[in-house]
Amino acid sequence: MKYLFLVNPCAGGGKGKLVWQQVNSFLAAKFSIRFDHVVSQYAGHPRELAMQAAQRTDLDCLVVVGGDGTLHEAITGLMESQQEKPFLVAYIPAGTSNDFARGYGISTKPLQALQQILTNQHAHVINIGHYHDACRQQSGIFINNFGIGFDAAIVHATNNSRAKDFLNHHHLGTFSYIFKAIHVLFTQPAFQVQVKAGKQTRCFDRAFLLVASNHPYIGGGMRIAPDQRVDQKQLELVVVEKRHWPILLWSMLMFASSRLTSSHYAHLFRGQQLHYRITPAQYGQIDGEEPGKHTFDLKLECRSYPFWQQPKMH
Numbered sequence: 001m002k003y004l005f006l007v008n009p010c011a012g013g014g015k016g017k018l019v020w021q022q023v024n025s026f027l028a029a030k031f032s033i034r035f036d037h038v039v040s041q042y043a044g045h046p047r048e049l050a051m052q053a054a055q056r057t058d059l060d061c062l063v064v065v066g067g068d069g070t071l072h073e074a075i076t077g078l079m080e081s082q083q084e085k086p087f088l089v090a091y092i093p094a095g096t097s098n099d100f101a102r103g104y105g106i107s108t109k110p111l112q113a114l115q116q117i118l119t120n121q122h123a124h125v126i127n128i129g130h131y132h133d134a135c136r137q138q139s140g141i142f143i144n145n146f147g148i149g150f151d152a153a154i155v156h157a158t159n160n161s162r163a164k165d166f167l168n169h170h171h172l173g174t175f176s177y178i179f180k181a182i183h184v185l186f187t188q189p190a191f192q193v194q195v196k197a198g199k200q201t202r203c204f205d206r207a208f209l210l211v212a213s214n215h216p217y218i219g220g221g222m223r224i225a226p227d228q229r230v231d232q233k234q235l236e237l238v239v240v241e242k243r244h245w246p247i248l249l250w251s252m253l254m255f256a257s258s259r260l261t262s263s264h265y266a267h268l269f270r271g272q273q274l275h276y277r278i279t280p281a282q283y284g285q286i287d288g289e290e291p292g293k294h295t296f297d298l299k300l301e302c303r304s305y306p307f308w309q310q311p312k313m314h
């Protein structure tokens with residue numbers, strides 16, 4: 001087995017570089033492990049590097065060292081390279097939220113995550129969300145979730161905060177997230193959604209939060225889809241309405257305490273295909289990255305991809 005490590009040194013406010021140093025020193029002392037590494041230099045580069053890796057015949061597995069955004073880009077590149085046999089991927093988390101690692105069962109300790117790769121015996125096929133947005137004629141994937149409304153507006157506010165890098169560097173990113181969440185709670189307007197899931201069609205006039213998930217976690221460990229599993233060919237959509245303030249506040253408390261799906265005010269849809277339309281224009285977030293503020297006409301479906309990493313027991 002020969003591994004190519006794709007390192008985002010900037011992930012997690014510089015954690016990517018430190019994690020790679022630790023992994024590299026371990027590997028350098030083990031002469032039996034064949035590996036190479038590449039370092040991403042700019043946003044979008046992980047996708048290009050993954051596409052190049054997939055063309056190489058001397059490699060067996062791409063190991064991504066970075067955050068959820070880096071992994072998202074790398075898998076996008078691997079899927080776009082359209083190899084006859086999908087190129088194996090593995091992951092050493094070095095981001096701020098590391099939700100995919102939680103969902104899959106990958107240790108956040110770099111050397112343990114590496115051991116999950118080195119001791120792996122067979123490929124583990126996982127589910128990947130695929131979307132097509134008819135409003136913009138754009139398609140792509142999500143490994144974690146695709147959110148519109150409340151959570152996406154928080155991602156927008158946090159990403160555009162001048163203090164983000166400073167707070168992340170001082171491990172205060174969670175505080176930044178909470179302050180933004182409180183602000184968005186009072187400023188985010190309601191919007192209209194029409195959802196089709198199987199034979200069921202539902203319309204919501206005052207939606208506030210809408211998240212499609214590939215595994216349970218969002219926002220650094222909150223469980224928004226507790227029953228969802230990354231190895232299950234299914235997606236889960238949750239819709240929360242903005243009706244009365246006390247109910248909305250209660251729902252958001254349930255969200256923050258990972259109990260949203262047990263709330264009477266959360267509507268759940270599950271399936272291999274989901275179709276929904278959103279008006280007027282809203283912020284979106286796809287694995288923490290922003291597609292911009294606009295209307296959406298989304299068709300979601302399940303794709304699969306092979307991982308070369310032994311999942312930890314939950």
Ligand SMILES: Nc1ncnc2c1ncn2[C@@H]1O[C@H](COP(=O)(O)OP(=O)(O)OP(=O)(O)O)[C@@H](O)[C@H]1O
Pocket residue numbers: 008009010011012013040041042043044045046066067068069070071073094095096097098099288
């Ligand atoms: N050298 C680089 N400089 C700046 N950005 C980079 C570089 N290499 C990759 N990127 C971009 O950094 C973005 C964010 O990376 P990533 O999501 O992995 O880290 P994070 O935001 O710190 O972690 P998390 O998503 O877990 O919060 C990705 O879009 C990636 O393309």
